[in-house]
Amino acid sequence: MLLLDLGLGLGAGLAAGLGVLGAGIGIGQIGGNAAQAIARQPEAAGKINSAMIITAAMIEGAALFAIVVGIIMIS
Amino acid sequence: MYIRLRQILLILILINPFILVASEGEKEEEGFNLVDFALHHIADSYSWDFYHKKDGTAVGIKLPRILVDLKNINVKFYLSTQKALENGCEFEHEFNHNASHGTLLFPNTGPRYLELKKAIEEKSTISQPDKIQQKEIKSLKRQLRMLKPLDFSITKNVLFMLFAGILLLWVFISIANKYKRNPNVAPSGLQSALEPIIVFVRDDIAKTYIPHKYERFLPLLLNFFFFIWFLNMMGLVPFSGNVTGNIAVTASLALITFFATNINGKKNYWQHIFWYPGVPIPVKFILLVVEFVSIFTKPFALAIRLFANITAGHLVILAFISLIFMFGKSGEALWAGVGTSFLSVGFALFIDMIEILIALLQAYIFTTLSALFIGQAVETEH
Numbered sequence: 014m015l016l017l018d019l020g021l022g023l024g025a026g027l028a029a030g031l032g033v034l035g036a037g038i039g040i041g042q043i044g045g046n047a048a049q050a051i052a053r054q055p056e057a058a059g060k061i062n063s064a065m066i067i068t069a070a071m072i073e074g075a076a077l078f079a080i081v082v083g084i085i086m087i088s
Numbered sequence: 089m090y091i092r093l094r095q096i097l098l099i100l101i102l103i104n105p106f107i108l109v110a111s112e113g114e115k116e117e118e119g120f121n122l123v124d125f126a127l128h129h130i131a132d133s134y135s136w137d138f139y140h141k142k143d144g145t146a147v148g149i150k151l152p153r154i155l156v157d158l159k160n161i162n163v164k165f166y167l168s169t170q171k172a173l174e175n176g177c178e179f180e181h182e183f184n185h186n187a188s189h190g191t192l193l194f195p196n197t198g199p200r201y202l203e204l205k206k207a208i209e210e211k212s213t214i215s216q217p218d219k220i221q222q223k224e225i226k227s228l229k230r231q232l233r234m235l236k237p238l239d240f241s242i243t244k245n246v247l248f249m250l251f252a253g254i255l256l257l258w259v260f261i262s263i264a265n266k267y268k269r270n271p272n273v274a275p276s277g278l279q280s281a282l283e284p285i286i287v288f289v290r291d292d293i294a295k296t297y298i299p300h301k302y303e304r305f306l307p308l309l310l311n312f313f314f315f316i317w318f319l320n321m322m323g324l325v326p327f328s329g330n331v332t333g334n335i336a337v338t339a340s341l342a343l344i345t346f347f348a349t350n351i352n353g354k355k356n357y358w359q360h361i362f363w364y365p366g367v368p369i370p371v372k373f374i375l376l377v378v379e380f381v382s383i384f385t386k387p388f389a390l391a392i393r394l395f396a397n398i399t400a401g402h403l404v405i406l407a408f409i410s411l412i413f414m415f416g417k418s419g420e421a422l423w424a425g426v427g428t429s430f431l432s433v434g435f436a437l438f439i440d441m442i443e444i445l446i447a448l449l450q451a452y453i454f455t456t457l458s459a460l461f462i463g464q465a466v467e468t469e470h
Contacts, residue, residue, distance in 0.1 A: 063292065067460070070453040074389045077396035084399075087123055 025086035032079020039072040122414065126406040130330050130399055132245045134169050138327055151247060153177075155237040164237070204232045245337065248329035252318045260314075289313050289455065297459040298466065305462055308348060312341065313455040316394065320447030323398060324440065332450075333398040335391065342391035345458045350383065353465040386461055390454060397450050401443045408436040 047065040051058045137148035150168030155177075157164070166172035211225045242250075263279050275283050294302040294309050319331045331337055359365060361379040364372050411432045416425020 063296070063456070066449075066453065067456060070393065070457065071389075073397075074393040077393055077400070080400060081392060081396050084403075 021086055025083040028086065029080045029083035032082075033076050036072050036076030036079075040069050043069050043072070122407065122410045125410055126403050129406055130333050130402050132243050132329070132334055134241060134243055136244050136247065136327075136329075151242045151244065154240040154242065156240050157237040159235070201232070201235055204228055204235075208232065244329040245331045245334050248319070248322055248331050249337070252315060252322060252331070255318060256314055285313075286310065293452075293456050293459050297456065297463040299463065300466065300468070305348070305459070308344070309455050309459055312345075312458055313451050316341070316454055317448060317451035320398060320450060321444070323402070324443055324447065330398070330402055332394055333402055335395045338391040338395040341394070341454070342387040345390060345461060346384075346387040348458070349386075349461045349465045352462065354468055356467060356469050357465045386457075390457055394450055394454055397446060401439065401446055404439050405436050405443070408432040408439065 043065055047061050050061050054061075134153065135146065135148055135150045137146040139148075140146050150170065153164075153166045153169055153172045155164045155166075155172075156162075164172075164177075166175060166177070208225060208228050211221060211228065214221060259278065259282070263282060266275075266279050274280075289310055290302075290306060293313075294306050298305055316332060319337075322328050323330045323332060361383065362376055364375040364379065367375065409432060412425050412429045415428040416422060
């Protein structure tokens with residue numbers, strides 16, 4: 014029973030953690046590249062910003078699936 | 089005057105986490121369980137509780153229960169869960185009688201109900217039921233569940249949705265009347281505060297993503313934006329309901345996007361789903377599956393995104409507040425709790441500030457993605 018609890022806790026932590034790790038890398042890339050793009054073409058900043066936010070939201074959605082799975086596992 | 093207003097605001101913000109502490113720290117028993125505590129506070133409930141007394145009774149407003157029975161076509165109305173129980177309703181589950189969270193009530197619906205109930209009780213008394221008897225019990229329970237009424241109760245979330253609806257109507261009808269009365273005058277008051285946001289939704293969201301006839305969808309998008317924003321902000325106020333952190337609410341909103349997308353879908357949209365133009369025929373079949381699934385995953389992701397963002401924010405705040413009680417061991421190690429409280433209140437305040445940003449950002453993202461999906465659907469060939 015203790016082992017099962019331990020496994021569930023570890024699994025939930027890993028599910029959320031690894032899911033968020035991937036999203037973190039992805040959003041970091043988006044942010045970095047958007048900053049570069051704005052530096053090259055400052056007049057397109059508005060368009061780049063909204064594209065950046067939408068793409069980041071899509072990736073974040075994937076990470077949140079992982080978090081929800083983690084929450085369901087422990088509750 | 090200006091500085092004083094700002095000071096009052098700052099004090100209110102600083103007190104905010106303390107109010108949370110005061111309201112939510114009361115009902116600790118030995119062994120503080122973070123998960124139960126946090127999940128209890130983000131859940132919907134059948135009463136609007138403000139705090140719990142020392143003996144565990146909740147002080148708050150009891151919300152009415154409305155049970156609609158479609159088979160016998162009758163509506164039962166009770167002022168509270170307690171009243172419903174006194175008038176012959178029973179909890180659906182035998183276990184956990186004290187729970188008021190998410191428990192469906194059974195109104196005593198006539199002789200058929202009693203008959204089934206009695207039969208189940210008789211069957212359950214058998215000490216070691218074999219497989220056939222277990223199956224019988226299961227089927228009886230299923231029949232009992234079929235008698236279950238629809239639960240139209242005014243829960244805490246419904247109450248706050250009604251609040252938000254009334255607030256939106258009041259704010260926007262008053263603004264609309266102002267424009268009608270004197271159309272060529274510079275906006276003033278609330279009007280000038282909200283006009284830029286409305287123009288932003290129109291120009292940067294609707295016009296950008298829905299190229300043709302964006303006016304048709306502008307009311308829907310404005311509704312999405314302000315409804316979600318208001319509810320997100322309401323959820324940050326202590327004692328209020330966590331409406332957008334409820335998967336049923338966000339799923340309903342996403343369902344509206346789903347219907348708006350697919351009902352308005354033009355030939356071009358359906359062609360891209362069922363017979364993708366410009367690729368070899370074997371690829372068309374692969375894309376058919378992918379595109380067909382994406383009809384459903386898009387709104388699903390929309391619902392999960394809003395729900396999980398808001399829930400995660402609330403959980404983090406609650407976790408920081410809970411640290412006080414975990415270190416203080418619910419009053420045993422008082423000074424450890426006091427020491428921790430400085431740190432965790434600071435962090436909770438920090439997350440609160442981020443949550444204010446997220447409240448706006450999530451409303452923006454939900455609206456933008458809805459506009460994007462609708463825009464893809466109504467796009468004609470160029």
